Amino acid sequence: MDHHLDTDVLVVGAGPTGLLLAGDLAASGARVTLIERRPQGIANMTRAFAVHARTLELLDARGLADDLVATGSRVTRMRLFRRLTFDLSRLPSRFPYLLVTPQYEVEKLLTQRALSTGVDVRHDTELRGLTQDADGVTASITGPEGAPATLRARYVVGTDGMRSSVRTTLGLPFPGSSVIRSLVLADVRLTEAPAELLTVNGVGDAFGFIAPFGDGWYRVMGWDRRRQVPDSEPVDLEEVRAIARRAFGTDFGMHDPRWISRFHSDERQAPAYRVNRVFLAGDAAHVHSPAGGQGMNTGLQDAANLSWKLAAVLRGDTAEPEALLDSYQAERHPVGAAVLRSSGAIIRLAMARGLFLRAARTLVPPLVTLMRPLSAKVMGMISGIGIAYGRDGARVPDLDLREGRLYELLRGGEFVLIAPAGTRPPLPPAAPVSPARLTRATWADPARRTVLLVRPDGYALPTGRASG
Template sequence: MSTAETPKTTTTTDPTDTQVLVIGAGPTGLLLAGDLATAGVDVTLVERRAHGFANMTRAFGVHARTLEQLDARGLADELVATGTTLGTARLFGRLDLDLTRLPSRFNHLLVTPQYEVERLLERRAVAAGVTFRYGTELRGLRQDADTVTAEFTDPDGAPLTLTARHLVGTDGVRSAVRTALGLPFPGGSVIRSLVLADVRLAEEPTDAFSVSGSGDTFAFLAPFGDGWYRVMGWSRTRQVPDTEPVDLDEVREITRRALGTDLGMHDPRWISRFHSDERQAPSYRVGRVFLAGDAAHVHSPAGGQGMNTGLQDAANLSWKLAAVLRGDAPAPEALLDSYQSERHPVGAAVLRTSGALVRLAMAHTPLTRAARSLAARLLSAVRPASARAMGMISGLGIAYAPPAGSRRPAGRRAPDARLREGRLYELLRAGEFVLITPEGGIPALPPTAPVSPERLVRATWTDPTRRTAVLVRPDGYVHWTSR
């Protein structure tokens, strides 16, 4: 089990008022709480589990856009050192995705366990002053025009009440926050009886990252870079409940049938069986309460987008809450509503793309297998189609509608420009808006910009011919451009 600096915990002397309560200390909650605390917001993060990082986590892939978000927090390079980077992914035995073409400093997929992401995010949250309450379980909540009141049981089973200006549920697929709000979570299972294991291999795989199968089976293999490999498999003939025991022989058999070899897998450090749902809450905001990560959306593991989507939810929401709580937002309700309007369509798109990928992997009729072959050929032969697919999976292609009265590139991801003061994503580590201007240019900001001029990070283009001013949001998206 990976360890980190023990976070600040509280006992009976804990204050009962905080500006933001975050429920759930997974990656999404940790990034959100760390962002808010860095911005000077008083944050309490509540987790029903005891403190610690389990190595039995399904998430393992960190995509380019998430690495850019972590770079804006000074964590990306350290995280990259914990795993292995892959420049190519092979799907269905015939489609090679060349990730080195991604327009990013991080033109690859990073394979590293989720607990490494959590370790770095928790360390940052601790340093920023987040108050942690582990072993504390949400029992209910209510809200009025000014506050949210949450009822808990503490580690000793005693009742506990905490009040906050806002509350964010990042507490996973079985979210107690979502349940307390009475929100539905429509959808259903997309695939059942997946087996998952971390193993060692006697033989090196030909492809570092591959997904292949016959339609009756498929298997996935990816290296962590430290001698361990993540293997995931599925068999149409072995559809049993999650509670059914799974052993290495079953994992080997599925892998042999899908890939033609089990590569001499041995010494598993853990094995699990699970199913995967496709679900999405209809609303990510109810008054002063928000949902993010798996509490808001859950989908198939295809494409490895689950943890990544949740982290990007947090990056989108954190600066908006901070701007409202610091009084920097001219239209606070509209800014908070934009979390729903920006992130809900992204969650729906991830459901569609990950669902399509897993259904292609499960294709077994002549018609569906022909469709899979056609899709693979199109993506291989048509570069724009391949670029769009990689943009969606990597997160680099995600864009939001421009603010009212603005035009493109407002709403698009800001590339990591080299500026006189340093790289853009290094400047974003302050957690504030960055205004990039020509030499000597100080344009008037739009009156609707949710930023105090005193908090702006100012930067200058290195190219003296560039005359445009650009205002970049703390989450690395363009908010406004002068022309």
């Protein structure tokens, strides 16, 4: 046993993924150090704006969802390419909508939670190297003013974005390519509000996206095939207006921009999310096009999957710690690959130029809209509601139980064992949970005779029928 640990888990990167993970682990009793290369008070000028239903459920399980919902606008209908409409109000969730709110609102809530749970947050601190051994990981870092230091941790998680220093230090490849270049982003005010809360359209040589923040500001994203320039090329409001006019037929009277940026979007995924005692999550593990607004959401869901597993191993709650930690890769890597496929399909339809792709953009939307099972599957994937981890890893909705809502009971970060009234079933032998850290609940419906073990991330392990 290594008795010279500085911390149980070192998290590298204080974006939403790292903040959620660090807060979860500290709430479970672990010592957590979170380092971030940005100086304190420097805003993360982000492209993320959308929080999907599944992410809101996970935030609800941490008591944060209602506060976040109050910061943004609810979108109950998504309309793509003027032909493809998704009715999000049909999602089987307490949050049947897309929440449009800037990433800094998410980070604000998660930062407050991380600090309140005791996370040691260190800004202006950068990772320089990692060395692993059988007992832990030694991280070489530089702090403020470049002062060198080392930190010793049992585990390290890289949540430090596309240019992850953790991934680079591990020597992991990041295969993929740029899917689209010279995207422009702007936060603006509009003289004329769009008819739809979420406005998306593509015309082959240009596409545009507009979403409200709910406070009079709008996020605009656009692309023009005729102007493919490096990210360093200046961008002004007139360029954004011109793209909007091509994509929508109007620029909605854009004015008073508070932020304008140019960027490119890659599709990449690391082959491994775990290398011994070091893990990757969020953009450090996978990046993809902004279509569908799934980036930040996928990272937060990575964190929710990994945090309880690391916590269980740190507490000694599982007889098979390596198998439990390996399940992070087994469950989340396929999800990352699926997000790459779905977001890539949307962006390619938006950029369609050839005859076949233009025909697909014309024909596919009405077919998806008319075929309700297909539409539900697409909505389930984009919203995260439809994600499952095999037969024994189905998402559990927010059930009404005698003791209250399920996602309120999950706020303790523990497993919840649901059983019929009057029964007290034992835990499954292989369940990675201590009986002392288990919340027991009963079905509100007395006719239900099944037993359900719900993981801290809201996914279930069925345990059969109750006796007696």
